[in-house]
Amino acid sequence: MFSAKFYKQNRSNVSKTTDVDIIVLTANGLVQKSADTTFKFKQDSNFWYLTGLDLAEATVVINKQTNTEYLILPPRLDHRDMWEGKIDESEVITNSGIKTVYAHDAGWDVLKKDITSNAKVGTILPARSYEPNYGMYINPAKLVFSKKIKRLAGKNIVDIRRNLAVLRQVKTTEEISYIKNAVNITADGFFELRKNIKNMNSEKDINIFLTHEFALKGANGHAYNPIIASGKNAATIHYEKNDAPLSHGSLLLMDVGAQYGHYAADISRTWSLGLPTKRQQQVFDAVYNVRQYALNLLKPGVILREYEKEVRTFMNSQLDNLGLIGKNKSEDQIKYYPHLTSHFLGIDVHDAGDYDTPLVANTVLTVEPGIYIPQENIGIRIEDDVLITPSGFNNLSDSIPTHLV
Ligand SMILES: [Mn+2]
Known part of the structure; x- marks a missing residue:
């Protein structure tokens, strides 16, 4: 495990490569294996590169206008906390170096306010839901995220996939x-x-x-x-x-x-x-x-x-x-x-x-x-x-x- 410094540096680096106002990226979600069992969780690489978190369905926000950053936790029922244990927020903060963590609904409310009418939003959206070259389905959390962020940012979305690729190389x-x-x-x-x-x-x-x-x-x-x-x-x-x-x-x-x-x-x-x-x-x-x-x-x-x-x-x-x-x-x-x-x-x-x-x-x-x-x-x-x-x-x-x- 790297120190939070690494992810912090990556967030700062990616911010400098683009003139967007806000960067928002989603984590992957868990995928059904069969009945009520899931495949082993695999984090989205770009999300991990910016946060160090193997947390499903989280969202990271870097607001360049206000010079703030925060994490939005996944929506979660008490039932899951009981079976799987609660998400340890202090661990999330220590690992990522991101000091502000919101519960799901509260976090999206903040993001809604942050994305003002002209704000340019940098993100990575899936090109399609199915990749025929590999016969594989894109992680569904990305499709859900895609709909949500398009609703908030409309046409002001800038693709930052290449910015991250150049850094990660x-x-x-x-x-x-x-x-x-x-x-x-x-x-x-x-x-x-x-x-x-x-x-x-x-x-x-x-x-x-x-x-x-x-x-x-x-x-x-x-x-x-x-x-x-x-x-x-x-x-x-x-x-x-x-x-x-x-x-x-x-x-x-x-x-x-x-x-x-x-x-x-x-x-x-x-x-x-x-x-x-x-x-x-x-x-x-x-x-x-x-x-x-x-x-x-x-x-x-x-x-x-x-x-x-x-x-x-x-x-x-x-x-x-x-x-x-x-x-x-x-x-x-x-x-x-x-x-x-x-x-x-x-x-x-x-x-x-x-x-x-x-x-x-x-x-x-x-x-x-x-x-x-x-x-x-x-x-x-x-x-x-x-x-x-x-x-x-x-x-x-x-x-x-x-x-x-
Ligand atoms: Mn090879």
């Missing part, structure tokens, strides 16, 4: 130390697994093993659903079933990351179960070459969108060497390398940031080239977590061997 020393812990716990997991891999019979065994190792080392679970994919499953980029038996002679692709505090690691390694075939080794070498090529490009000043283009050109030459695409058929690359090389890493595994502005020191990102050939039952990805430094980069996951055996 550059990490403080504290944040970097949390990411390093997440990476080191993940590295330890791979190390222990290597010693025990001969006892593993299925993807499930590996999942259980790593989950246990992460917990033992103090992780807050997995940062995302782990991918433990063997044989043909390795060619499915986001394979999450993790239940197939391991078969000798196939490849095993693992994309896992511990979460430490609220920060993620995101690391992939591919091992061969038995000695690799010549073809498996060739494909591995191609991925490894791309990894080295990409790493060597990284330093402050690099624009990720341009870096991506350079890496993809180099990837083409590797895919060509493997006989997978012809000389002038770069459009075929997407079949064998459908995802991007790098994304930001932090509170979210695919963290907020800007791919069009030059990189600066203290940005953390992944480097994760891969080649997937379903018809050959081959899927290989090597993924590292990299900190941009003033002079170049520091590969935080460098201690984890990359080789197949």
